[in-house]
Amino acid sequence: MPATYGLIDGNSFYCSAERAFAPGLRRVPLIVLSNNDGCAIARSAEAKALGVRMGDPWHLIRHRPGMDSVHWQSSNYPLYADMSRRFYQVVAGMVPRVEPYSIDEFFLDLDLPGDLHALCTALRAEVLRVAKIPTCLGWGPTKTIAKLANHLAKRHPELGGLCDLRSPELRAAWYARLSVGEVWGIGGRTAEKLRRLGVGTIADFVALDARDARDLLTVVGARVQLELRGVSCLPLAMMAAPRQGAAVTRSFGRPVTRWAEMREAVAAFAHRAAEKLRAEGLVAGHLTVFLHTNPHNGDPWHSGQRAARIEPTADSGALIGEALRLLRSLWQPGYRYAKAGVMLNDLRPEAGQPRMLFPTRDPVRSARVMAAMDAVNARHSAGTLRPLATGLARPWAARAARLSPRYTTRLEEILVARAW
Amino acid sequence: MASNSGKGGADYDGGRTTGFASPAGDAIEGPIDLGEVLDLRRPHRYPVRVLGDALRERGIHPGDILIADAAAPPADGRVCIAMVHGDVWVCQIAYKRGQWWLRPASGAREPLPVVAEDDIEVWAVVAALVRTEV
Ligand SMILES: [Mg+2]
Numbered sequence: 001m002p003a004t005y006g007l008i009d010g011n012s013f014y015c016s017a018e019r020a021f022a023p024g025l026r027r028v029p030l031i032v033l034s035n036n037d038g039c040a041i042a043r044s045a046e047a048k049a050l051g052v053r054m055g056d057p058w059h060l061i062r063h064r065p066g067m068d069s070v071h072w073q074s075s076n077y078p079l080y081a082d083m084s085r086r087f088y089q090v091v092a093g094m095v096p097r098v099e100p101y102s103i104d105e106f107f108l109d110l111d112l113p114g115d116l117h118a119l120c121t122a123l124r125a126e127v128l129r130v131a132k133i134p135t136c137l138g139w140g141p142t143k144t145i146a147k148l149a150n151h152l153a154k155r156h157p158e159l160g161g162l163c164d165l166r167s168p169e170l171r172a173a174w175y176a177r178l179s180v181g182e183v184w185g186i187g188g189r190t191a192e193k194l195r196r197l198g199v200g201t202i203a204d205f206v207a208l209d210a211r212d213a214r215d216l217l218t219v220v221g222a223r224v225q226l227e228l229r230g231v232s233c234l235p236l237a238m239m240a241a242p243r244q245g246a247a248v249t250r251s252f253g254r255p256v257t258r259w260a261e262m263r264e265a266v267a268a269f270a271h272r273a274a275e276k277l278r279a280e281g282l283v284a285g286h287l288t289v290f291l292h293t294n295p296h297n298g299d300p301w302h303s304g305q306r307a308a309r310i311e312p313t314a315d316s317g318a319l320i321g322e323a324l325r326l327l328r329s330l331w332q333p334g335y336r337y338a339k340a341g342v343m344l345n346d347l348r349p350e351a352g353q354p355r356m357l358f359p360t361r362d363p364v365r366s367a368r369v370m371a372a373m374d375a376v377n378a379r380h381s382a383g384t385l386r387p388l389a390t391g392l393a394r395p396w397a398a399r400a401a402r403l404s405p406r407y408t409t410r411l412e413e414i415l416v417a418r419a420w
Numbered sequence: 421m422a423s424n425s426g427k428g429g430a431d432y433d434g435g436r437t438t439g440f441a442s443p444a445g446d447a448i449e450g451p452i453d454l455g456e457v458l459d460l461r462r463p464h465r466y467p468v469r470v471l472g473d474a475l476r477e478r479g480i481h482p483g484d485i486l487i488a489d490a491a492a493p494p495a496d497g498r499v500c501i502a503m504v505h506g507d508v509w510v511c512q513i514a515y516k517r518g519q520w521w522l523r524p525a526s527g528a529r530e531p532l533p534v535v536a537e538d539d540i541e542v543w544a545v546v547a548a549l550v551r552t553e554v
Contacts, residue, residue: 023507023508086463089462130463130464132490407466408466411467414466414467415468416468416469417471417508418471418474418507418508419470419472419475419480419482419509419510419525420472420525
């Protein structure tokens with residue numbers, strides 16, 4: 001196991017990705033809203049200073065004093081994914097072993113010769129220059145300590161974006177000042193439980209008897225404690241674990257009241273979930289469909305969910321058929337539905353599936369049709385070819401009123417520069 | 421049964437034939453990949469569309485696609501993408517009197533010193549150009 005782990009994290013990543021191509025947004029308080037232009041999911045430093053919190057619903061806070069200076073954008077996931085790819089490539093070009101932990105966080109094996117401080121400074125500068133993303137970087141003897149160091153680098157600008165927690169003395173000084181709730185893996189409820197037992201700071205938690213820690217917080221808590229003591233328990237995972245399930249769930253842009261629209265939406269979700277399976281060479285043996293209203297709108301609560309075992313497949317047509325069969329049994333007219341979804345489970349590799357004695361589909365033909373559709377969508381753009389059942393106009397699609405261009409993935413939308 | 425229909429012929433590459441074995445079967449190279457030539461999969465390469473014809477004398481026309489390289493160091497006389505007071509420009513860059521300047525194509529304008537505090541930044545250096553209509 002490496003002796004030093006690092007964590008590099010994009011600052012306000014979605015906002016930074018927007019600002020990379022829109023210099024006019026660099027000086028204004030900026031937030032990015034969730035699907036359907038709902039809640040703040042990324043906030044620039046200026047927006048945080050104005051009091052916008054993570055998850056704040058924009059329609060509720062927009063009238064507060066000071067909010068008229070805040071600029072919002074719809075979330076542009078194709079752009080964020082491509083900027084994450086660039087960020088990762090820059091990091092992987094300078095550090096041999098990198099774990100992509102989230103869209104904007106990479107764990108690093110920093111067991112490298114030379115001056116670590118100089119390397120980390122250069123890494124941040126290169127990510128900013130090439131991938132246009134400002135970052136913070138923290139490091140220490142375990143992943144949990146690296147995560148904490150990163151958090152400190154982010155919260156204390158005077159650290160210059162870097163925080164080295166390799167020294168036990170330095171760690172002890174921070175541990176005494178920080179609440180145990182700041183630790184990766186210790187949630188709000190756990191922190192509250194610990195606080196009631198007189199365990200308020202990280203130092204208090206680290207000082208707990210290991211058996212008490214295990215009794216209170218199970219093996220997970222015991223592992224967090226060991227990691228905070230500098231004993232590494234979590235190795236670097238260079239690749240994501242195999243997918244357990246594929247879910248596509250969406251809030252609608254406006255309430256769906258008609259069967260035809262609901263049918264289209266659920267067909268589209270099933271098709272998208274099937275695409276996820278095929279991208280990884282998997283098939284699903286279990287399918288769930290759900291829908292519900294939104295009582296926060298004043299609508300009566302109504303929800304339904306049905307699941308079924310299915311003949312293992314990744315065929316869009318077959319999965320749409322199964323999903324619509326379940327949906328039909330769930331559908332109750334007269335409600336204003338706000339959300340629906342399709343979940344695929346019992347995933348397994350497509351290769352090595354036992355031959356069914358009486359298959360209801362021709363698996364070879366299905367695989368060929370799906371491969372051809374996926375190839376067209378990869379060469380052109382996602383959604384170029386799709387089953388007609390998924391709808392053409394898609395009036396139920398999520399609202400995204402202020403979507404920035406897909407600057408790096410669509411030729412029609414690339415950055416425009418005026419010749420001077 | 422393998423079939424070449426319905427995919428615009430995309431699955432025949434000059435190699436696998438049904439009657440006479442292709443003499444070129446071991447020599448398939450595939451079409452030229454311009455994404456590869458232009459290095460578009462690298463993290464520092466960004467496509468940029470040109471607006472306006474101020475750089476026509478430099479051979480850069482409106483509608484051209486520039487491949488900007490964010491890792492290339494600026495050099496005197498190169499064309500660059502610059503972020504200037506909230507706008508995105510493509511212009512020439514010059515090194516004079518110990519600092520970098522954005523040099524206007526027209527003599528009617530004054531060069532601008534590249535100073536971050538004045539909200540002027542060189543974002544990337546133009547490395548290649550694609551013109552899809554000639
Ligand atoms: Mg982040």
